[in-house]
Amino acid sequence: MAKCPVVRHGPLPGVEQVADLLRAAEFRPFPRAADRAAWSAVAARPWVERSVPGLLEAAERAAEAGPPVVRATDYLDFIRTGFRTAHNASAGGRTGVLGVLTAAECLEHKGRFLDALLDFSWALAEETSWIMPPHLPRREGWVLPDVEHPIIDLRVAGVGRQLAEMSYLLGPEMDAVTPMWRKGINAAIRRQVIEPYLGGSHHWETGTHNWNAVCTCGVVASVLLADFDTDTRARVLQRALGAVPHFLSGFTDDGGCSEGPGYWAYGMTNYAALAYYAHGATGGALDLLADPLVRRVFAYPTCVVLTGRQVA
Numbered sequence: 001m002a003k004c005p006v007v008r009h010g011p012l013p014g015v016e017q018v019a020d021l022l023r024a025a026e027f028r029p030f031p032r033a034a035d036r037a038a039w040s041a042v043a044a045r046p047w048v049e050r051s052v053p054g055l056l057e058a059a060e061r062a063a064e065a066g067p068p069v070v071r072a073t074d075y076l077d078f079i080r081t082g083f084r085t086a087h088n089a090s091a092g093g094r095t096g097v098l099g100v101l102t103a104a105e106c107l108e109h110k111g112r113f114l115d116a117l118l119d120f121s122w123a124l125a126e127e128t129s130w131i132m133p134p135h136l137p138r139r140e141g142w143v144l145p146d147v148e149h150p151i152i153d154l155r156v157a158g159v160g161r162q163l164a165e166m167s168y169l170l171g172p173e174m175d176a177v178t179p180m181w182r183k184g185i186n187a188a189i190r191r192q193v194i195e196p197y198l199g200g201s202h203h204w205e206t207g208t209h210n211w212n213a214v215c216t217c218g219v220v221a222s223v224l225l226a227d228f229d230t231d232t233r234a235r236v237l238q239r240a241l242g243a244v245p246h247f248l249s250g251f252t253d254d255g256g257c258s259e260g261p262g263y264w265a266y267g268m269t270n271y272a273a274l275a276y277y278a279h280g281a282t283g284g285a286l287d288l289l290a291d292p293l294v295r296r297v298f299a300y301p302t303c304v305v306l307t308g309r310q311v312a
Contacts, residue, residue: 004282007289008245012225012238018282019234025283027224029276033106033169043107052107062097065115066302067123070094072144078133079143087133094124095159102166105173112178117170121163122181125188130159150196154211155264157218160193164225186227193222198235205243208250209259210267216243236279241286247271248293255296255303261311264300 003020004013013021031038042048044177074087105113129145135153136142137227145151163185167174174181204211209215223236247267251257257264275288288294304311 002285003287004285005287006241006244006278007062007291008248008293012241013286015234015238018238018241019230020284021228021282021285022233022237025285027281029225030169032087033109037110039106039109040285044062047309053211055100056104058100059113059116062100062120066116067097067114068093070127075136075144084115084133091127091130091132091155094120095155095162098124098162098166099304102116102169106169111173111198112251114170114173117166118174118177118181119184121166124163125184130156130192145212150192151191152196152202152215152219154214154218156192157215157222160189160222161218161225163189164222167227168225171195182227189222189226189227193219194228194232198232198239206246208246210263212247212250213271213274214244214269216240216247217277220274220277224277233281237281237286240274241278241288244288244312248291248297251293251300253293253296255293255298255300257297257300261304263299268297 004017006012029060033039054180067088070087070090074090077086097176098117101113101120102119105111105117122249127240128147129150131145131151131153132155135151135155137151150156167185168183171182174185202215206212220237249270249304257267259267271288278288280284
């Protein structure tokens, strides 16, 4: 299979070529929960083994408490006070716990966290929007998400990715509860992520900062891991490739990041995941690490660290 390096200054494959690559590949980015040999090996790793009891206890507490309520006034609170605390606590409480419950069910695989996963993921699916209050447009009257003009921000892309990963890992287990579960999750991802992405323009697509990688990764993971047809996956992935040169152009020739090490970590961990998903979904054909600059970017933290958390 021909390699398709994605670099700052070079041609990008078309939609049909990407579709052909997707059809020819068997995409298995990580083992599903039913692969007990693989998950037992994960659980046996020393750094994981030490964390499992605490993880299961946290999942038990979350299952008992249920998903927090996300109120419209949580959005208004940001406009009124300038603080996002209320929305972070309610909406953030849902997404944070969903990851804990997903990991707990994959590690234990006894089914005892499935009902809680249903409650939390269904609550997320029913949210009008996953956007964070500070990212609403600065226009008069736009203090709540507009259902007719969905916007993709960091959280929208992240929630889509998180729900899609859960669906990929636990799809058969979800279907055993009810096939309507995955159907509802997929519809929510389509409404909040995929259709807005393909149907509009987004400032972060040409950004040279972390938003580009974080949002692009979330959108691509959403479409590749959830239940979408090859044509939709190809259109999303091919469009996402166009964001890569913009993101990489934000780094200096020595790999430096003007956003600092914190945002470097946020952006580059998502870029690495994006590269991984694109590589795996196309049988290794799409290479988002091909640009020589990328190696220098990944070496950036070791060049600026002084000691501990202090950097030059």
